[in-house]
Amino acid sequence: MTNAAPSNSDGPTLDLLGIGNAIVDVLARAEDGFLAAQSMTKGSMALIDTAAAERIYAAMGPGVEGSGGSGANTCAVAAALGARVGFLGKVAADELGKVFAHDIRAAGVRFPTAPLSGGAPTARCLILVTPDGQRTMNTFLGACVAFGPDDVDEAEVASAAVTYLEGYLFDPPEAKAAFFKASRAAHAAGRKIALTLSDPFCVGRHRAAFQEFVRNETDILFANESEILSLYETDDLDTAVARVRQEVSLAAITRSEHGSLVVAGAEQWQVAAVPTQVVDTTGAGDAYAAGFLAALAQGKALAECGRWGSVAAAEAISHFGARPQADLKALVAG
Template sequence: MTDAPPPKLDLLGIGNAIVDVLARAEDGFLAGQGMAKGGMALIDTAAAERIYAAMGPGVEGSGGSAANTCAVAAALGARVGFLGKVAADELGKVFGHDIQAAGVHFPTAPLSGGAPTARCLILVTPDGQRTMNTFLGACVAFGPDDVSEAEVVSAAVTYLEGYLFDPPEAKAAFFKASRAAHAAGRQVALTLSDPFCVGRHRAAFQDFVKNETDILFANEAEILSLYETDDLAAAIAKVRTEVSLAAITLSEKGSLVVAGDQEWRVAAVPTQVVDTTGAGDAYAAGFLAALAQGKPMAECGRWGSVAAAEVISHFGARPQADLKALVAA
């Protein structure tokens, strides 16, 4: 371990830089398009154009799982940076403007002459469930060269998004980031992102969780997929032995925070569910922002629940209310 200076950032997110297009849709529309409700599918240019043309009126905004976490953490007062690849195009400018306007340091150079900026076509059914169709575009170009070791070392926690396991170069970037962080005595957090994503890369995820991850975020479906079990208690017993700290979100049942043989059950914050997009991202943001302030584990979980409840109470994955006021209430 090196004697690194005190961190300048509380959190550095690394993930897919995506512009979200959200629209309401009925269950029949999803079935007609062959979509698995509640999941995330990777799509090509042709599918992106076909679905976009068939969707109802959409709301555009910057998204991406880790980027959402960064924006919410910044809203809670954390010092935050983000690394992710956009193209030098209009949507790339939208993304860069939005994340910097949210108070997030965004130093990654845009891709010129390659694929366009990524977009995620999100269909929200009347029950608030979101079904995502992601065209990765310029994200696929993100690789080890985009991971600035100086940026990683400047952050107390480097937060990695599981979706970034889909592009192969990005996996190498993950390992570069985690090794730089650990060499400087910093922590590495991982969010599993999506049970289908875990299924696509299970062996790689299992290796990364066991050998590189200090703090793990997952929902019930993701942790069960990771350990190939349908027994939540068995999955939690396993994760205790592999990471220092894990926060498992359980929808309306709140969340469970575990560290070694200790655990904290955290209640969900009641809210009217409008759109579940970004719920897990916001939970991780609240948790990590509280952790950066040295709050107790139960309070970290409460901040996560408050942030998640705010984000699912409206359309879109970025906060609209004053989160500092909400966690202080």
């Protein structure tokens, strides 16, 4: 995998272009009591300010730092599975920004976005992992909020078979405009837009906007069960599936140990979860999307795409941290 610029040929030169928050993750183990003392909702993602970031970081136990962000994790896992991948996301011209850029390029992902100069510092996500493997995330968005339409390179989007949009990025208003610009560029080039809903609380904050974007712009939707129920304001999965079937051509709904449901038109497939020892659920959904899209790029049947997603997700949750530590190509072949 090289980071060469895409060519102008008619066929896609990238299988996948991710657009998302460029974040440096800091992972540490924590007990439930620590979450309660910090007034955190277990298993959720909260946006925090600079003061909260400093307070939580000071109180956390020893951490492991590395480049992260939901969409960037998907891109790194897809590259590990042999896909041709790029990523657009905003870091600052600071040390953490350099760490992020180096890490994602080392994972085989093209990363052309210019860093932010003179603004907020590079984003970081403070992730607390409890003994049951649940992750609770506290995100300081920093430079990420500066990502806007000007950062969407239409040539990059046109070069990718699928542009994958991270729902977390929907929080800043400029990013919504960037999503629509990316969608227009992708569809004008005959390419696909994939969206991951990212988090039920994120969906709740922007439900009407998400509903519009899913209905009018999205070709492939990724969501877990709680996210899809939140999107359609129902507590019945069958009702949500019936809605999503009408609105997107392809959807993959992950259901933890119950596997996933792949829906395309009138057809659907139930895909089993891959048994594993759960150590840390960070990045499970990101890895699932990566496996699914990497298989799709190779022309695999949709049920097989779901299996690749399950394999990648199982690998992600079997160790501390979101990036793959095993040979994913060997795992999906097995």
